[in-house]
Amino acid sequence: MAEFTVSLSRNSAEAVWGESAKLSFTESGAIIHLPDDKLNERLIQQAARKLDGLSLPAVTLSGDWHKEQQWAFALSFTRARKPASIKWAETADKEALEQEYSALLFTRQLVNETPEDLSPETLATRAAQWLKSLGGDKVTYSMTVGEDLKEQGWIGIYNVGRGSERPPAMLVLDYNPTGNADAPVDAVLVGKGITFDSGGYSIKSSEGMLDMKCDMGGAATVTGALGLSISQGSEKRIQLILCCAENLISGHAYKLGDVLTYKNGVTVEVVNTDAEGRLVLADGLMAATETGAPLIIDAATLTGAAVVALGSDYHGVFSLDDNAREQMLKAAKAENERFWPLPLEDFHAERCPSAFADTANSRPMKGGGGGGASNAAGFLSRFVKPEGWVHLDLAAAYHGGATSEMPVGATAKGIRSIARMLKDFSA
Template sequence: MDFEIINGDIASLETECIVVAVAPEGQLSPSAGAADSASNGYLQEILSAGDISGKNAQTLLLHKVPGLKARRILLLGIGKAEDRNNRSFRKAIIAAMSVIKSTGISQAVFALDDALTNDSDAYRQLRHLVEWSGQELYQYDETKSKKADPLKLEKLSILCAEDDTDLAEQALLDGTAIVNGTSLARDLGNLPPNICTPTYLAEQALELDDEFEALTTTIVDEEEMAELGMHCLLSVGKGSEQPSKLIVMQYNGGPEDDAPHVLVGKGITFDTGGISLKSGDSMDEMKYDMCGSASVFGAMTAICEMALPINVVGIVAAAENMPSGNASKPGDIVTTMSGQTVEILNTDAEGRLVLCDALTYAGRFNPASVIDIATLTGACIVALGHQASGLLSNDDQLAQSLLQAGEQSADRAWQLPLWDEFQEQLDSNFADMQNIGGRPGGTITAACFLSRFTKEYRWAHLDIAGVAWNSGKSKGATGRCVPLLTQYLLNQSATEE
């Protein structure tokens, strides 16, 4: 499916459907007003009859509107001006795309002007339009015998003023890159664990290497990890027949001597809990425990397509956490790559065990910043629900940059404290630290654990346990936080340029 930017008079557009915005009390957006004038007040007559009130996300599809060359016009309610925000914007786009998909339209034009949100940034509005409409076209059928019917929608156009074309084209290109990155993250997350193994993730990274000239992938195997002293990461995969992998993707878009920004993803391709076995309820959803790594894959794909003029390293710590006679046991003590020792009191707190060695490895790149992304703690779901990623950092400026990127991308995070008082909960009688700190402040103590391996650089942790996938009828990976990470890197690119 293709996106394009077009200019012109709405009345003369030859297309299968034009989407225009209407508000309560018969208010029409500029494009809707132009269509109404061309039709001699036909749209206003429809509104006056009460067929649509203009409430947000309401839709009304009209055929053969007089004065317009388009076969259909879709009236899209956008609500009152004071109630418009990113949430209502996205709901409206989802509603419009639902109608477009259900009617078998092959070509549609969005002529929504700047009416859908109170955000004055036209670039961001247009990019979100591309992102959210594109994401509504996502379908997963990789493991189904009957593949989904091909999408009938072949082209989505966005009508804009000629003076805004350059801005709109950039928004379209960036939005498309984020859609592609998010879709890859969703695909990886949705794959079953018998397919999406650490080795499979390594193969996908090598495919990205082949696809993008600026990307170089290195796979560190278990033997090399042992030589590096990454015994903490290796301890997690001991119970599995699937070998663990450390996947390193280096994107070189900036000057060679520029310090890179590093993304580190938790890649537990299935998490049984190990010897500290989880309950059977919804254990199938533990295939999503690699969604942190999926977001790294997605962000790396997006920045490669955008050709950002910066350097970025994506690191994925991939392992499968299984119980067996060879698995790590509660009470085991292992030595990390940093030389610090860890008493494993709970083998189900394994994400921090793979991440700590990956974070130590990240230090060799002398990074400008390091961000790890992980479905790390159920406590984060209790604290923040399914709306925001948890954010903790050893650098306030970095934290603010990520919070800002979350607001800009509508992929929000919320900062939690990283106070020294919480560190005491990790004290061990037998090692430098234990891998759990008890129930109180579970998300914070998990980040405290990671912070002990990040003292040499600016670091932030994103706990995406509550946002990485949906359960129930809409079960599936969400692709978060690809938009947030990509926006952060876009901002860094603009700053460095």
């Protein structure tokens, strides 16, 4: 079968394709017509969506493409089901694009997986096996599952996941290229891995539950970022902690009014079982802090409030450390990914008060009330050292429906920025 080639042109399309047409076809493929010398990523994305609608098995990018133009095409051309393969243009960026695209495919496929096939243990196992395939002997890991979580004091993950017949799991993975078991840990990535979120007894609507297979998007994103970092030859010691559970309803599920006592002594009243992500991340952040790493990044599809604030175009960035926040934003800008800072101050830790515990896990009102994303970040701040900590609320991780620029499903946006942050961060 002949190759279907896609090229760029600064010339206008022939009139037969319509007035101001941005896409035209030849015997061997298609031409995307750009109006000027700018990158025009949105225009390329829109053209890629139209081409993706043709259900092509493969395309070859030919001619003069900037790296970011190729990446924009890939983001939009890669459909959720049976994605076509992409052959990159013969440029100096080809190897880098192959590494990044491999991480994107893994991340998207994991998030798009049906929840029946992705239990908490399966999520942790697949993440570990993929990273092991990239890092070989430099990667070691352990999993704590079910009742062992309770015995070891990881009560957030345990309680959120105990309502399911499929037990919760905590993955701790160590990428250590130094060969020295006593080498300091340079960074820790923590991911929310809720493989399905019914909302628990604070049950979601059917429509609100439909896309909740994506609630492990944080775990997939940090795994994809670490895999990309390993592929890029990172020489830093980086740990990954995934907090995996199914949030379901049963006679064994956690309930509203329960008070959880964490390892660090903080007591938490459960006023909303659908504010479960912060409960599992609290365990991961405590474990990350124990390593003494100067950089801790957690990522989660945590709040609807972040989506209300940012839409599905940006990831929210929170930090009590100005230096860490600015470096995260700088990394995102360098990778041409949309990250945006949202407020977090010390007082946000007090914004979910409880008469029965040190704090509640939310406020007892729809969506957690005003400032819900900041209040969630404030809750997390109780469980992590503020220096070098960045919290990412992944509003742009998933699209419930296709748009003119993006396919339905997982986006994998953020993996490049996090990998860049791991490489460039200085305390």
